[in-house]
Amino acid sequence: MTASIVPDAELRTVADHETGGYKWYVAVVLCFAHTVAIIDRFVMVLVAEPLRATMHLSDLQLGLLQGTGFALLYCGFAVPLGAVADATNRRNLIMVGISLWSLATIAAAFATSFETLFATRFLVGMGEACLVPAGMSLLAAYFAPANLARGTAIFGMGANFGLGFAFLGGGALLSALVARGGLTFPGGAHFEPWEGIFIAAGLAAVPVLILLLWLREPPRTQPASARMAALREGFAFILANLRGYLPFLVVGAMTAVTGYSVTSFSSSLFVRMHGLSPAEAGKLIGLVGLLAGPLGTFSGGYALDRLRARGVDGAPLVVMGVGSVFAVILATGTSFASSLPVATGFFCLFVFESTFVLPALYVGMQLLTPDRFRGIAASFNMMVYTLAGLGLGPPVVGAISDRLNLGDRSLGFGIVIVELAMVLIILPVALVSRRGFQAKMRAVTR
Template identity: 70%
Template sequence: MNAPIASASADRLRSIADHETGAYKWYVAAVLGLAHTIAVIDRFVMVLVTEPIRAAMQLSDTQLGLLQGTGFAILYCGFAVPLGCVADATNRRNLIMAGLSLWSLATIAAAFTTSFETLFATRILVGMGEACLIPAGMSLLATYFAPANLARGTSIFGLGANFGYGFAFLGGGAILAGLQASGGLALPGIGRLEPWQGIFLIAGAAAVPVLIMLLWLREPPRRPGSAVEKGMAAQLGAMREGFGYLWANLRSYAPFLLIGAMTAVTGYAMTSWSSSLFVRVHAMSAADAGKLIGLIGVIAGPLGTISGGYLLDRLRGKGVAGAPLIIMAGGAIVALLTAIGVGYAPSLPVAAAFFCLFIFESTFVLPSLYVGMQLLTPDRYRGVAASFNMMIYTLAGLGLGPTAVGAISDHLTGSKGLAEAVVIVEVAMVLIIVPTAWLARRRYDARMRAAAA
């Protein structure tokens, strides 16, 4: 009775080995990277057209902040961990296709909204759809790639975020300029759409080629004893065990989670309002601002990520206590100084230079945020810890950062009101992050050594 079972398990392991050594895995990584690109484009396209939407719907800065961050973050954070469990117990390719279809259709629907309430609803659906991508995508990559080259596959997936940010602004800015020059987008049977409406429509439709490529992405065989065989109940039980561990050690995790959350606010407070800052303070058009932001993002973003990972390894190698916390504290100070530079620069070139430094800094701290959480956690709980860290980071960054800036800006007057609001938020983050990091760095190291043991 056991021989057929053993033979089937051996055949499955050989099939898994074939997936790990074949060239097809690079196609998987490339398609997942493209899906990541589309996700980030649809996430940030709202920032590109903030000012045209503000004029068309007569919205306040508080409402714009809710649209840029909170609307997206609500279901993105709420569904991230549960969908991670679903990814471990179902067909991951189909889950990604369903999520991609949902968020791209929601982006298209945003083109036809006429009020804050309906536009906010579409942003909620975008967040819900995108919540499945990272858990399911990382699960697929871990199956297709052997440990020896998993980092390379993951880097291709991660590059999608950098390209998505750049294309959302650089390509989106060029398309917006073209639509403004032609007076909008004419559609048979619908009529002429405003340029900002055309941007949403084009961004959502960009998902179609990726959906077609996903049809050729095969769901690989699961390892014997995986969650798909044990069932959802077993996977949910493992998740509860992981969260139980985090809760039992919350005093050790709390300083890192607080610093990570406030670090997210420093980044999104500026990036979510970057287009509006260049339009209101430096008199650029929304299209030109988008092209400038996109160009800076494509160049400075990857350089910051690579440099941040290198410095973290160097500091840890030299035994610097709480190295991830120190890097995030330094990043908060740089974020404040560069935010002042962007808002109060005497000329556009100087403001662009400061924004380039800000983007470099905001990606520089990311390796410390991700790796720092993993170093605190035993291996068997790292998946749950990573999902929880991502949830806290996104909820604080997107849920609080843009809305806080908008709410403060509504109570300030003058052409520099938005710039002042950004600086006020950055100051508040520095006052939280820096002393917390300094006080927690040695306890962090002690906790890290305990987790390793």
């Protein structure tokens, strides 16, 4: 999760009409919204194998559904909706977004072809694009700078909860639906287990929508014209300095590919290579995500702070460069381990590594950017790494898997080939650009 387009004046001003505990209510409700967003984003991974069998999908099509279909409109609308969030009622914008992505998730249960499924993923991405910009803008309005990080951390925890519920909770629900033969509503409407998962994931947003009714829109500290002018100024700065940002953006984008290439096919790997059911794979992946994910993120943030304190040039690039080497090793172990316990161990370490590099991916862009432009820089960074990670990683893995035609082992080879290609880009770019990164960072902090 990243920050969004939030004018500096709003970051420095706490809404006068609300103090005390209400701001924590705002943070918790936004955390719940983030949770259901991540559930709807990754539920496709959980049901990938039954979906593939029912609709006779190729691995390339699975990759497009799990990545590109979501990423295109998510990235295309993230910054424009950030501008909308600065000019309209943010609570209402989030409610509209949740309604859209939840209905699109439910609509996936009625899809009869790859094309209709792809259209639902488009709409999920479009709906979710509003959450981070509007949510961060609300947090900046309610929290003083001294405790904004804590409010943001609560919001960010929704990503961890969402992954856990999507796989662990979703796996348990999928087991129950398989045992019952599917989901049947009063009146006789019947859905297959994987269809029922989409319906349940979409309906999970209903309690959040109710809680949002009690979330009040704080007064603005700037007129809409001033906020839009700040947005244009920020964009102009990013474009004028794009050459300086480019090495970091390349490393960050390729780092995102290393993570999503494995995560998006994790359920399929355990089903194909170790004979787990989709429900069993979901439970395993969810448990690993809940344990290794937060630990990796915290450890990565601590390590980055330590490297910077020791004066290591381009510390974020160092973290991502070293992480890419481990990503290849751990992805290989996850893909080809001969036993389930060994594969699970490698996967646990891979999740730790892929979350370990996240603080470097987020913080690096901030270090290169003056304070008044950090919101737009964060949104631009988010757009680039999401489009690369989800839009490029899964479909390329799927295309290689289809091309190799080696049975169940094709998917593992596809993952490892992509991981190797990424490390061959990340390492030299990170090594060459370390000192340039440090020089630009010093120029920003003067």
